[in-house]
Amino acid sequence: MAAGKRPTLAMVADAAGVSLPTASKVLNGRGDVSAETRARVEKVLREFGYVPQMGRRVVAPARVVDLVFDDLVSPYSLELLRGVTEAGAEAGVDVVVSRLPDAEHRGPLTPENTWAQRLKSSGREGLIVVTSELSLAQVEGFARAGLALVVIDPLNLPRVEVTSVGATNWLGGVAATEHLLGLGHRRIGFAGGPVQASCSQARLGGYRAALDSASVRPDPELVLHGAFHYRDGLEMGSRLLALPDPPTAVFAASDATALGVMEAIRRQGLRVPEDLSVVGFDDTVMASVATPALTTVRQPLEDMGRVALRTLLRLIAGETLDSHHVELATNLVVRGSTAHVRGG
Known part of the structure; x- marks a missing residue:
């Protein structure tokens, strides 16, 4: 660092290899950061001699995650959306909702690296992808960009380490x-x-x-x-x-x-x-x-959305999950569309 240049929190984040929101969380004593990450950021803060500007309250930037659908108009999607956003509000996390541009054709998500880097540069910490096809290149692109990923009811799993939430x-x-x-x-x-x-x-x-x-x-x-x-x-x-x-x-x-x-x-x-x-x-x-x-x-569905958001936050915090695949219980609801076979 050049002599006489006042260190900024962005410089601290870059030196510690974390996002600006994560560095801000450490500075503000937030608990949703892993012990290893917290120690690394605090070490850089000490080395840089970082001091917040006097008279200014340090406010952590809003935490933001993406929720990506292949279909936004179905009741299935709306119930998942309710669960994710409610859990996000409880955790103080903003949820940005988007739709895949090629969802109508059920093709794989594109592009890989451009999409991941765009999310990262806009301050996203991770994303939840619903009922979509993921390629191995895309999953690896998210990992390189440091973006946590959770999928709900995936059409495929490019590798077993991809964290998924579904039902039985x-x-x-x-x-x-x-x-x-x-x-x-x-x-x-x-x-x-x-x-x-x-x-x-x-x-x-x-x-x-x-x-x-x-x-x-x-x-x-x-x-x-x-x-x-x-x-x-x-x-x-x-x-x-x-x-x-x-x-x-x-x-x-x-x-x-x-x-x-x-x-x-x-x-x-x-x-x-x-x-x-x-x-x-x-x-x-x-x-x-x-x-x-x-x-x-x-x-x-609402519970699946909540679990997906909370699981994503655990991944962002660097926690180790007990299982990469979570299945919530299903049950049969009998109504009027079924009856004994005719003549039976």
Whole structure:
């Protein structure tokens, strides 16, 4: 440091290898900094002889994290948003919400290094990414930029160290299928999510396990995949009903998909649940206001958002997590869209 030049907090942060908000937190005695980071910053403060300007209160810059969605208009996203922002308010952290520019095409997030550096230069400490596809290059770009990362319901996990928050999707798939089996259904369709989505694959695994446990041979024609959207549910429902031997019930991998399936049933002049039963997954507000109200597997979306934000803050503070993957419990909510198989 040049002689006579007054040290600034930005210079201290740069010498300590931390962000300006982190250096400010140490200076202000905030507790959400790891012991190792705190010791390093305090050492540089002493070496630089840093003294805050007299008469000025040192105020820590606002802590900011990004919350990135592939779809901002779905009830699923809104419930997660509520959980993340409520936890952020409790922790004194601002949450900036954005949408992926290529979400409509379900492509990987881009660009890698430019995006990471832009977030870092704008003072972001980390980001939460929801139901999106991440490349290994992007994950490594976040790590190089010193950005903590948590994903919710990821379509993929480029490496096992990526921290994720989800629900017990396999058990939810088992519960949904066992409910339909218990009502006498044996031809049960599966209107799933994207093939590459780990949550959809887990729900499919639960569906298959429940059929196997009941000694029901799965029919590959009854298993379809699409996006977690109403229009995809409508298309899959139409295909299932067009089969020579259509199902008597459908387990859809999301509420939005289930509502699309229900519309396909109506367009065929059939009724839910008299002619076909339908089960969804999520228990968003759409499930309770549908006609008939949708039987669905509830995943605690608001709690998932809260856990994701709190986990991100732990990573930012340099804490060691007990597990990189957290799953919250699901449970079946029975409403009016399911009934005993006709003639059963």
